[in-house]
Amino acid sequence: MRKTIVAGNWKMNASKETVNSLIEGILSGMNEVSSEVIVCAPFPYLSQVESLINNSKLMLGAQNLNINPAGAFTGEVSADMIKDFGAQHVIVGHSERRSLYGETNAIVAEKTKAAIGAGLTPLLCVGESLEDRESGKTEAIVEEQINAVIDLIGIEAFDQVIIAYEPVWAIGTGLTASPEQAQTVHLFIRNLLANSSEKIAKRTPILYGGSMNAANAADLISCSDIDGGLIGGAALKAEDFLQICKAG
Ligand code: PEP
Numbered sequence: 001m002r003k004t005i006v007a008g009n010w011k012m013n014a015s016k017e018t019v020n021s022l023i024e025g026i027l028s029g030m031n032e033v034s035s036e037v038i039v040c041a042p043f044p045y046l047s048q049v050e051s052l053i054n055n056s057k058l059m060l061g062a063q064n065l066n067i068n069p070a071g072a073f074t075g076e077v078s079a080d081m082i083k084d085f086g087a088q089h090v091i092v093g094h095s096e097r098r099s100l101y102g103e104t105n106a107i108v109a110e111k112t113k114a115a116i117g118a119g120l121t122p123l124l125c126v127g128e129s130l131e132d133r134e135s136g137k138t139e140a141i142v143e144e145q146i147n148a149v150i151d152l153i154g155i156e157a158f159d160q161v162i163i164a165y166e167p168v169w170a171i172g173t174g175l176t177a178s179p180e181q182a183q184t185v186h187l188f189i190r191n192l193l194a195n196s197s198e199k200i201a202k203r204t205p206i207l208y209g210g211s212m213n214a215a216n217a218a219d220l221i222s223c224s225d226i227d228g229g230l231i232g233g234a235a236l237k238a239e240d241f242l243q244i245c246k247a248g
Contacts, residue, residue: 004221004248005162005205005228007038007123008235009063009091018236019045023052025238026245030057035228035248038089039235040123043077046085061089061123064097067110069118079118090115091230093125093145095168105148112149116160123162123230124149125209126189130169138167139188146192155196163189163206164230170210172232179219179226182208186225214243221248 019041030037040061041049049060066076082090092115093108103111108124115122126145128138142165150158165185167177177185186206194201208220209230220226228248234240 002203002205002227004035005038005207006035006241006245006248007040007061007089007091007162007164007207007228007230008241009040009094009209009230009232010042010235011063011096011232012042013236014042014045016045016048019048020052022236022238023049023058026058026241027053027056029238029242029245033242033245033248035245037245038123040089040091046082046087050086059089060085060087061091062087063091063094065090065092065111065115065120067107067114069114079114079120083118083120087120089121089123089162091125091164092122095125095127095166095171099168105145106152108145109149109152112161113153113157116153116157121160121162123164123207125164125166125230127166127168127171127210133167133169138185142185142189143192146189150193150196155193155200158193158197158200158204161204163204164209165189165206166209166230172211174211176211176213176216176220177208179223182220183223183225186223190225212244214240214247217244217247 038059038061062082092111097103112122128141132141205227207228212229213234
């Protein structure tokens with residue numbers, strides 16, 4: 001039985017003040033939540049969140065990492081640094097990083113490897129653009145994105161990976177994949193993993209991301225291959241985020 005996981009991606013939205021109130025709000029409702037809950041904070045706030053969630057079941061994640069362990073990489077942050085602040089997770093391959101910062105499938109695979117190597121659990125994002133979907137390429141694109149990672153790290157390493165299927169056309173747009181559309185791709189991903197290992201395919205959590213909110217979360221999460229959500233906009237309001245967490 002796979003557990004339900006809800007992860008918030010705050011993106012580049014935070015201040016010391018909003019972090020305090022957001023975490024306080026989430027913590028106040030956590031006793032009614034059975035899902036595993038992760039908040040992915042911008043780097044400067046990892047330490048603040050680490051202190052605030054101490055002794056709670058809320059978990060911390062980062063939003064990016066550099067593939068190198070240390071060295072002359074000005075402005076970059078390593079997996080070990082992220083771990084040092086009590087984070088257990090890190091987002092890799094978010095579509096904003098793929099499209100705005102040129103992250104290729106090969107780079108995303110290296111980031112996944114670096115995260116696992118440091119003992120972090122990568123939240124590996126995959127998903128097609130609207131153009132890909134409209135030209136019938138959804139499965140081919142997702143397959144390429146996932147195979148790049150399997151080829152580099154091997155299927156066994158997926159025991160430490162959470163996949164997030166995030167159709168690019170649904171991220172931050174208010175458009176959500178229907179439960180049927182999402183379930184179809186989630187099942188495709190699970191079958192793809194099963195081609196290499198049925199055991200790992202059954203165990204790997206596959207989250208949906210793309211305008212998930214308090215109103216649509218339960219319908220999406222009730223699909224048999226949707227194991228939770230990666231939440232952007234709705235993760236910035238404690239009440240909305242908690243409702244999604246409770247939907248799991
Ligand atoms: C995201 O950025 O991963 C995301 C799913 O954003 P939103 O929920 O705002 O669509």
